[in-house]
Amino acid sequence: MAKVAKIDETNRKQLSAMNSATLARIRADDSVQVLSDDGLQLFGIPDFFSAEECERLMEMIDMVARPSPVFQVDYGRQARTSFSGDLNHNDPFVRSLHRRMDDLLGVDEQFGETLQGQRYEVGQEFKPHHDWFDTSQDYWKGDVASGGQRAWTLMVYLNEVEEGGNTDFPKANISVPPQPGTLIMWSNVLADGKPNMDTLHAGTPVVKGVKYVVTRWYRGRRWY
Numbered sequence: 001m002a003k004v005a006k007i008d009e010t011n012r013k014q015l016s017a018m019n020s021a022t023l024a025r026i027r028a029d030d031s032v033q034v035l036s037d038d039g040l041q042l043f044g045i046p047d048f049f050s051a052e053e054c055e056r057l058m059e060m061i062d063m064v065a066r067p068s069p070v071f072q073v074d075y076g077r078q079a080r081t082s083f084s085g086d087l088n089h090n091d092p093f094v095r096s097l098h099r100r101m102d103d104l105l106g107v108d109e110q111f112g113e114t115l116q117g118q119r120y121e122v123g124q125e126f127k128p129h130h131d132w133f134d135t136s137q138d139y140w141k142g143d144v145a146s147g148g149q150r151a152w153t154l155m156v157y158l159n160e161v162e163e164g165g166n167t168d169f170p171k172a173n174i175s176v177p178p179q180p181g182t183l184i185m186w187s188n189v190l191a192d193g194k195p196n197m198d199t200l201h202a203g204t205p206v207v208k209g210v211k212y213v214v215t216r217w218y219r220g221r222r223w224y
């Protein structure tokens with residue numbers, strides 16, 4: 001018990017330090033728009049990926065996307081109905097995008113999980129959830145714990161959705177419509193390193209068309 005409490009305390013301190021360093025860097029970046037800085041810390045950058053990059057990523061997603069598993073991160077049964085898959089982290093193109101995202105936060109690439117692609121078809125959605133790992137679940141005992149918590153979420157919309165597919169943050173009363181190439185990012189952590197419950201969010205159902213996104217989550221420490 002004492003051992004677990006000590007690990008938790010180390011994690012919290014790491015997350016707190018990472019949170020203040022990354023937020024300072026982001027706030028000093030002229031390309032960043034502040035979408036919410038009260039409770040939820042949510043930022044956006046238009047045209048983070050070019051049209052060609054979005055196109056190339058959508059082709060890659062179509063090759064790897066399978067019905068989204070909920071095994072590794074147990075968001076709850078049927079929480080995520082999209083198709084998803086990790087992109088190849090050895091692919092030079094994928095790595096160049098990883099590096100661009102790492103630079104934004106100012107952290108080493110080993111903090112970041114491999115870019116994950118998702119495709120939502122009509123009626124598919126990701127119900128309200130936090131990206132924070134549930135440390136009471138079995139998956140937390142294995143590899144997942146070694147990198148610590150998910151401190152940041154960076155997500156890029158790859159295409160125009162005819163209707164639906166917004167990313168909603170119900171606690172902050174914000175709804176972000178998908179815009180091709182636009183990155184949104186939020187800190188999952190409070191200043192003290194504890195989880196920020198105001199990060200609750202959902203990928204709302206696609207009503208018409210299809211929605212493609214890529215997501216890169218950043219851990220509280222190097223995880224490989």
Ligand SMILES: O=C(O)CCC(=O)C(=O)O
Binds near residue numbers: 126131167201204213
């Ligand atoms: O598709 C969205 O708008 C949200 C996706 C999401 O929440 C996630 O992948 O964790």
Ligand SMILES: [Fe+2]
Binds near residue numbers: 131
């Ligand atoms: Fe999420």
